[in-house]
Structures are given as C-alpha cells and as structure tokens.
Amino acid sequence: MPYQIVVCGSIVPDPLQTLEPVIGPGGPSLKNEMLLPSVFDPWAAHALYEAAHLASTVAGSKVWLVSLGPKAKLQQVVMTIAQKAPFELIALDGSASGFTDAHDTAKAIAASILAIPELDRRRLLVFGGWESASRGAGVTMQITGELLGIVDQFQGVDELKITADGRLQVLERVESGKHQVSVC
Incomplete structure (x- = not known):
C-alpha cells in the first residue's frame, strides 16, 4: 500500500548568527529577522530525509512538505533542499521565529494538510521534528496530530x-x- 507522507517543517534563523530578541508592535521577535540568513530546521530536515527514503521504497508513495515561514525566505531555502528529495511544497506564509504560538501553528498546519485534494487519510503518515530549533516547545506535532484525529503517535x-x-x-x-x- 503506497503511503501519503506529509512532513511538517520550517525555516529557522541560521544558528551561527547572533540572534537578538526585541519587542515589536506584534510582540516578541528577532532584531532584523528578515535580514538574517535562514536554514531548514535540522529536526525537520531529518524527518524529510526519512519520508523521502520511505517513499522511495514503496511504489506510488508521495511526500508533501508543509512549511510555515516568510514565503520569500521559505522558497529560497526549499529550492536548495528540493534538489535532494522529491516533494510537493505547501507553503504557509507566517513568522518563522520562535515566538509563535504552538497551538496556532498546529491549527494552520492541520488545516493545510486537510486541504490536500488527493489526501487519503487511511494512508497518511505525518512526519516532523520532535522539536523545532526555533520553537522548541515539543508540542506542535502532537497538537497537529490530535487536530487531524491521530491519537496514536x-x-x-x-x-x-x-x-x-x-x-x-x-x-x-x-x-x-x-x-x-x-x-x-
């Protein structure tokens, strides 16, 4: 049976850069966040690698990458990783900083997964980083699964x-x- 694998992951500010938190008009953020170079979250990158590997071993399987972040930066980073693994991108425009609410993030991710036209939930596997290098809450994937009705995680x-x-x-x-x- 082919799998439909959705990987959840985002970009994060390059950890080799100096990150300076500030309070902006919308709440906490990073100073010059849009100017900082970004990388794909290492935890999510591992999940994407494993998803691509699994899909390559089961004929007919497909991988989607659901990613939340500033679209312009997201597209730059994803173009690089798309050369290494086949997937379809579902880009959600939003903040990639560590100051976003895990529940709001999970709701947006779950809604985008449910909106995939050819999705067969009987064949669905949802992959993602256990934590995020920027958010670190460790609950976003759990909440996403629960919103999708996946209780065995x-x-x-x-x-x-x-x-x-x-x-x-x-x-x-x-x-x-x-x-x-x-x-x-």
Missing part, C-alpha cells in the same frame, strides 16, 4: 522500517536513554 522516532508483511516497525526514544520498538 510516536514522538522522538529514530528509525522506521517496513516489515516483510507490510507493517511499520518504529524505534522510538523513551525515558532513561532507552528505546521502545513498536509494530503497527
């Missing part, structure tokens, strides 16, 4: 394999530096 996945009988084997980080293997 794996957070902190280090490995995903397809078993001989077509089920997914998930290696997930759990407490005390241990891993848990689940098959579904």
Whole structure:
C-alpha cells in the first residue's frame, strides 16, 4: 500500500548568527529577522530525509512538505533542499521565529494538510521534528496530530522500517536513554 507522507517543517534563523530578541508592535521577535540568513530546521530536515527514503521504497508513495515561514525566505531555502528529495511544497506564509504560538501553528498546519485534494487519510503518515530549533516547545506535532484525529503517535522516532508483511516497525526514544520498538 503506497503511503501519503506529509512532513511538517520550517525555516529557522541560521544558528551561527547572533540572534537578538526585541519587542515589536506584534510582540516578541528577532532584531532584523528578515535580514538574517535562514536554514531548514535540522529536526525537520531529518524527518524529510526519512519520508523521502520511505517513499522511495514503496511504489506510488508521495511526500508533501508543509512549511510555515516568510514565503520569500521559505522558497529560497526549499529550492536548495528540493534538489535532494522529491516533494510537493505547501507553503504557509507566517513568522518563522520562535515566538509563535504552538497551538496556532498546529491549527494552520492541520488545516493545510486537510486541504490536500488527493489526501487519503487511511494512508497518511505525518512526519516532523520532535522539536523545532526555533520553537522548541515539543508540542506542535502532537497538537497537529490530535487536530487531524491521530491519537496514536510516536514522538522522538529514530528509525522506521517496513516489515516483510507490510507493517511499520518504529524505534522510538523513551525515558532513561532507552528505546521502545513498536509494530503497527
């Protein structure tokens, strides 16, 4: 059965730059945020790599990248990563700073996923970074899943394999530096 994989990820200010928080008219932001160079969030990049790998092993699978950020910067960064993995971009214009609300972000992401015309939720897998390099709340993906009606979630996945009988084997980080293997 082919998968429909949606990866959620965004751009973040290049961590090698000096980031100076300021209070602007819309609340907290970064000084000269639009001038700072951006990179694709490293956690989300790993999720995109794993999604592309999984899609390449199951014929007919497709990958979408849902990304929230300033569209002009987003397109520049995504053009670079599009050379490394096949996906369809769903760009959401918004702030890429760490000062956005996780629930509002999750609502926007979930709505854009549900708006994919050919989406078959029985074949849907949602990937994303466990945390964001800029937001770091660690809850955006969980809330997104819940808004999509996905209650069985794996957070902190280090490995995903397809078993001989077509089920997914998930290696997930759990407490005390241990891993848990689940098959579904």
